[in-house]
Structure formats: C-alpha cells, structure tokens
Amino acid sequence: MTSSFSKRVKDIIKKIPTGKVATYGQIATYAGNPRASRQVAWILHSSSGKDNLPWHRVINSKGRISLPHNGGYEMQKGLLEEEGILFDKNDRINFDRYLWQIFEE
DNA sequence: CAACTGACGATAG
DNA sequence: CCTATCGCCAGTT
Numbered sequence: 001m002t003s004s005f006s007k008r009v010k011d012i013i014k015k016i017p018t019g020k021v022a023t024y025g026q027i028a029t030y031a032g033n034p035r036a037s038r039q040v041a042w043i044l045h046s047s048s049g050k051d052n053l054p055w056h057r058v059i060n061s062k063g064r065i066s067l068p069h070n071g072g073y074e075m076q077k078g079l080l081e082e083e084g085i086l087f088d089k090n091d092r093i094n095f096d097r098y099l100w101q102i103f104e105e
Numbered sequence: 106c107a108a109c110t111g112a113c114g115a116t117a118g
Numbered sequence: 119c120c121t122a123t124c125g126c127c128a129g130t131t
C-alpha cells in the first residue's frame with residue numbers, strides 16, 4: 001500500500017512551516033516525482049483529515065486554492081489568513097512572500 | 106491485468 | 119481571462 005512516495009509526500013506536507021504555502025508541483029518534485037502532482041492532491045483527499053496534514057497550505061501553481069467556492073474554498077482561505085497568509089485582489093497568494101522555500105528548510 | 110479517478114501542470118488556441 | 123487536451127502517476131475497483 002503506502003509506497004514510499006506517498007509517505008514522503010505526507011512527511012513533506014507536515015513539514016510545511018506555519019505562514020508558508022507549497023504547491024502540488026513543489027511537493028511532488030521534492031518527493032521525487034516532479035510529475036506526480038496529482039498524487040499529492042489525491043493523498044490530501046485520502047488522508048487530510050486522518051493524519052494531521054496542514055492541507056490548507058497546499059495550493060496550485062497559480063497561487064490559488066483549487067477547491068470550489070462551496071466545497072472548502074472559504075475554509076481554506078480562512079485557515080491561511082489565520083496564519084498570516086493574505087490574498088491579493090485576485091484571490092491569489094503572493095509567492096514572493098509566502099511560498100515555502102523548500103530547499104532552504 | 107485493464108479501466109477509472111483525481112484538491113495538478115503545461116501547452117495551445 | 120477562458121476552455122480544451124494531453125501527460126503523468128499512485129491507488130482503487
């Protein structure tokens with residue numbers, strides 16, 4: 001079942017520092033598969049509530065939340081704002097300020 | 106083993 | 119900005 005990839009992804013997500021966000025591509029890349037961004041999303045669905053994953057810190061490459069406005073979008077946005085992550089008027093996150101510099105750790 | 110599924114990404118128009 | 123398409127990969131059925 002849990003191939004090392006999935007485990008690594010969960011591990012990485014847990015390491016995202018408060019006040020920072022990461023993209024699916026980033027996580028997938030860091031986990032060893034630059035093209036497995038979909039699995040990252042899938043894993044979030046699979047175990048965001050089971051493990052204590054800060055799923056709200058994971059966004060898409062556009063700097064936006066992928067969830068529909070009636071399916072968690074507002075909740076995720078609220079959680080991020082509580083951590084000090086603000087959105088611009090296009091509802092996008094400013095990568096220069098909030099993107100997790102994953103290779104610095 | 107085959108088909109299907111995704112909270113994606115990049116590209117093309 | 120938008121939609122349409124294809125690629126990619128792990129996990130399910």
